[in-house]
Amino acid sequence: MREGPLFKSLGRNGQIALALFSFLALVLVPLLRLLPESAALYPSDYTVTWLGKIMCYMILALALDLVWGLTGILSLGHGAFFALGGYMFGMYLMRSIGHDGVYKSDLPDFMVFLDWKEYPWFWNGTQHFLWALLLVILVPGLLAFVFGFFAFRSRIKGVYFSIITQALTYAAMLLFFRNETGFGGNNGFTDFKRILGFDITSGAMRTTLFMLSAGLLLGSLLGSLWLARSRFGRILTAIRDAESRLQFCGYDTLWYKLSIWTISAVLAGIAGALFVPQVGIINPSEMSAANSIEVAIWVAVGGRGTLIGPLLGAGVVNMGKSWLTANFPNLWLYALGGLFILVTIFLPNGIVGLASTLRKRLGNTGAHK
Amino acid sequence: MRSSFAATAMAFALIIARPTHALTAQDFGSFAQGGPSERAVLLGQWAARGDTGLATFIASLENGEYRSTPEGKLVRTLDGETFTDAATDSVLGAPKPEWEDVVVSNVLRAGVEGAKAALQLSIPDEGERLQAAKDLLEAELDPAILPAIEKAAVKETSPAIKALLDGLVAKLALSADEPEKRIAAARALGESGDASNNLKLLDARINPGEDSSIAETDSVVRLEIAKIAAGLRTKVWFYEMTGHLFTGISLGSILVLVALGLAITYGLLGVINMAHGELVMIGAYTTYLVQGVFRSHFAASESVYILAAIPAAFLVSGLVGVALERLILRHLYGRPLESLLATWGVSLFLIQTVRSLFGPQNVEVASPAWLSGSLVLQSNLVLPWNRLAIIAFAGTVLVLTAIVLTKTRLGLFIRATTQNRAMSRCVGVKTSLVDMMAFGLGSGLAGLAGVALSQVGNVGPDLGQGYIVDSFLVVVVGGVGQLAGSLWAGLGIGMLTKFLEPTVGAVLAKIALLVLIILFIQKRPQGLFALKGRQAD
Numbered sequence: 001m002r003e004g005p006l007f008k009s010l011g012r013n014g015q016i017a018l019a020l021f022s023f024l025a026l027v028l029v030p031l032l033r034l035l036p037e038s039a040a041l042y043p044s045d046y047t048v049t050w051l052g053k054i055m056c057y058m059i060l061a062l063a064l065d066l067v068w069g070l071t072g073i074l075s076l077g078h079g080a081f082f083a084l085g086g087y088m089f090g091m092y093l094m095r096s097i098g099h100d101g102v103y104k105s106d107l108p109d110f111m112v113f114l115d116w117k118e119y120p121w122f123w124n125g126t127q128h129f130l131w132a133l134l135l136v137i138l139v140p141g142l143l144a145f146v147f148g149f150f151a152f153r154s155r156i157k158g159v160y161f162s163i164i165t166q167a168l169t170y171a172a173m174l175l176f177f178r179n180e181t182g183f184g185g186n187n188g189f190t191d192f193k194r195i196l197g198f199d200i201t202s203g204a205m206r207t208t209l210f211m212l213s214a215g216l217l218l219g220s221l222l223g224s225l226w227l228a229r230s231r232f233g234r235i236l237t238a239i240r241d242a243e244s245r246l247q248f249c250g251y252d253t254l255w256y257k258l259s260i261w262t263i264s265a266v267l268a269g270i271a272g273a274l275f276v277p278q279v280g281i282i283n284p285s286e287m288s289a290a291n292s293i294e295v296a297i298w299v300a301v302g303g304r305g306t307l308i309g310p311l312l313g314a315g316v317v318n319m320g321k322s323w324l325t326a327n328f329p330n331l332w333l334y335a336l337g338g339l340f341i342l343v344t345i346f347l348p349n350g351i352v353g354l355a356s357t358l359r360k361r362l363g364n365t366g367a368h369k
Numbered sequence: 370m371r372s373s374f375a376a377t378a379m380a381f382a383l384i385i386a387r388p389t390h391a392l393t394a395q396d397f398g399s400f401a402q403g404g405p406s407e408r409a410v411l412l413g414q415w416a417a418r419g420d421t422g423l424a425t426f427i428a429s430l431e432n433g434e435y436r437s438t439p440e441g442k443l444v445r446t447l448d449g450e451t452f453t454d455a456a457t458d459s460v461l462g463a464p465k466p467e468w469e470d471v472v473v474s475n476v477l478r479a480g481v482e483g484a485k486a487a488l489q490l491s492i493p494d495e496g497e498r499l500q501a502a503k504d505l506l507e508a509e510l511d512p513a514i515l516p517a518i519e520k521a522a523v524k525e526t527s528p529a530i531k532a533l534l535d536g537l538v539a540k541l542a543l544s545a546d547e548p549e550k551r552i553a554a555a556r557a558l559g560e561s562g563d564a565s566n567n568l569k570l571l572d573a574r575i576n577p578g579e580d581s582s583i584a585e586t587d588s589v590v591r592l593e594i595a596k597i598a599a600g601l602r603t604k605v606w607f608y609e610m611t612g613h614l615f616t617g618i619s620l621g622s623i624l625v626l627v628a629l630g631l632a633i634t635y636g637l638l639g640v641i642n643m644a645h646g647e648l649v650m651i652g653a654y655t656t657y658l659v660q661g662v663f664r665s666h667f668a669a670s671e672s673v674y675i676l677a678a679i680p681a682a683f684l685v686s687g688l689v690g691v692a693l694e695r696l697i698l699r700h701l702y703g704r705p706l707e708s709l710l711a712t713w714g715v716s717l718f719l720i721q722t723v724r725s726l727f728g729p730q731n732v733e734v735a736s737p738a739w740l741s742g743s744l745v746l747q748s749n750l751v752l753p754w755n756r757l758a759i760i761a762f763a764g765t766v767l768v769l770t771a772i773v774l775t776k777t778r779l780g781l782f783i784r785a786t787t788q789n790r791a792m793s794r795c796v797g798v799k800t801s802l803v804d805m806m807a808f809g810l811g812s813g814l815a816g817l818a819g820v821a822l823s824q825v826g827n828v829g830p831d832l833g834q835g836y837i838v839d840s841f842l843v844v845v846v847g848g849v850g851q852l853a854g855s856l857w858a859g860l861g862i863g864m865l866t867k868f869l870e871p872t873v874g875a876v877l878a879k880i881a882l883l884v885l886i887i888l889f890i891q892k893r894p895q896g897l898f899a900l901k902g903r904q905a906d
Contacts, residue, residue: 147887150891151890154890156890158706159641162706162709163641163841163842164845166841167838167841167842168883174879296710300707333717333721334717334718334721336714337714337716337718337721338714338718340710340711340713340717341711341715344704344707344710344711345697345701348707
């Protein structure tokens, strides 16, 4: 596939960027991590984890771009899928704490102090790594499939659909906040100790998770690019631009929308599963409506429909957020609100579009002269 | 209550000037000879005959001034050295060792409290009598007090207090020795008083649980009580359902208020205004500011600040809405998803602005006196005035909005533009002006919702967030730009929530509601009241 038309289609700049990213994330950083900790170039645990976290956000943004940018379906509930993936893997991490919790019990700490006597049925088997991985894919996928089936079948679209997805994540958040549902209540899952027997806080594990995130990011980007260029992807674009006409041409758009919707949810779930071991906690606030809408602005900032843009957007906005909330915490909401307004009005095609818009403008003025 | 009793005792003491002995020597004798429970019964009897000396007697008793002699006399001392015969006031001199202190034991205490409360039932002041009756209902009473309360009930002139006393009599009479009396008492409980409390009393007789001492043993009485309890249960259920209906309508009318403006702007511009909740919040904060102005400048007429807040909130929120339309949405027409994101940005902006201006905590908006308190239809059915006022307010706003939309020129233009923008422009409607006015109207309505919300909930920067998801659902269910749709959807969602909540809990109710709405949309994708006609994008 590397040498195929997909890779060529990226253009020279795209190829260079991709190669550079692969080299940095998969070769250079891991090599630098082998240096002694006192070395000037040694990336600290904090930096590596922080970058890994942002890459998970990038995958989430990519997932949203698949449905919003490509297919024109704006989801304001992707946080729910992200968090569900995180919860599924989080439960595995909870169970691999074993007896090292505060209460030294068979059950995770939260179950002990919430008075659970045994695991509820739906957590059966989550102590097995592979089953947990399967759940990471199945649960968000299934929820998205069922929800999407009913929503698309009744031809809910546009802002209607966005509102319903917002209500979905809101309802999920309420459900996970409850103590008696077995999802950990408002504390969620935390205090993880190990993955597959390896210490989760060790430097090597952090590097591994970082590389996994980078690998997944790269893989999902290439996969998405391939998808977008395929026949399937073209139909998705057609759905975005003129769904009625496509239906008049004899396409049943329901299954196309449902497929990309489910794929996107699964991708979001996987990103969540990678996110949890790196930040060390998952709780229901990840499902708040505000979080999901924030993902949309990452995509918009980067340039929706470009697949590369959302990654840039997620990176830029989150780095800005880290910096602002550390230095000017009061300004963050203003900045975010302003970003929503300015980007939608002045940068409809995002950062990626900015370059081509500028080039066009310059070209036009040149032609007029 | 205790202090008010002390005051009453003082009053009695002043009127009578010195311990009167309306109580006879025989009374004192039997009191001195009796055990604690007999003494309690005696107190009840004296209270029943309205003895004038009882108040001072009880005061002295509680002071520990009495001792009983082996000869069956009651003696009284003020200083612990000089003793007088309680009945005759003749001086007896120094105490003798065989005299016993009259101790107010627990058993006697019940009698004393009952007698004191019964005495209070004859105070001229109606408010204090009512309080006394309420206290009696709460207290664990010795049945000995029954005759006293029966007497008071007969003499009572205020119907409210009389009803309480009748209930009290019935409650005590449930333990009467005669079966007929018990049945009569049960009937009385079935007919009047706090239905759910009475039901509990009756249930305790037939299903006593752990305290089997109060179980009804007579099978005839048992059957009768069970019958009455069944009747009461229906009554209680009916009150409960009426209560849910009321809270449902109350929540529904708030949702209608919030959703009304949303439905107009969405119908007209196809824009989901995510900042709508913040416009509601601004309305609530305007109410707070108007309240502040009244407090500092027109303190005399503070209670009507709410009337001034209504137009003020409409104007402020309306102007913010107009600015929002002019500055931002204007550039995004035809791009509904971007509009949604931009208005979300505006909402973040507004929240943070209010937070920096007023602080992150809630501000205090006091309901004016004429809106606090409740309409008590029945002790199980209490309707708070402010909620009733909101229902009326929502109804008025709805009617006014309907008039604006159907009877005025602006309304005509708004409806025309909603139905067919291009055609409206062709016949000379200035659609861009209409957009602005309609957005202002919708935002002003949000401000009105803010005034209403300030009366029933907390006013803080996050106020709007709490209602926004629900009000979106109202718009989705009701259909676009439809007043009738918003009304029915709002009321329906409000009532469904309130009827589901008690059985399945608030969270599951919300989730069930969401599932129901998604299923509903399967049937009616355009909402309850879809615009008829052919549409294609």
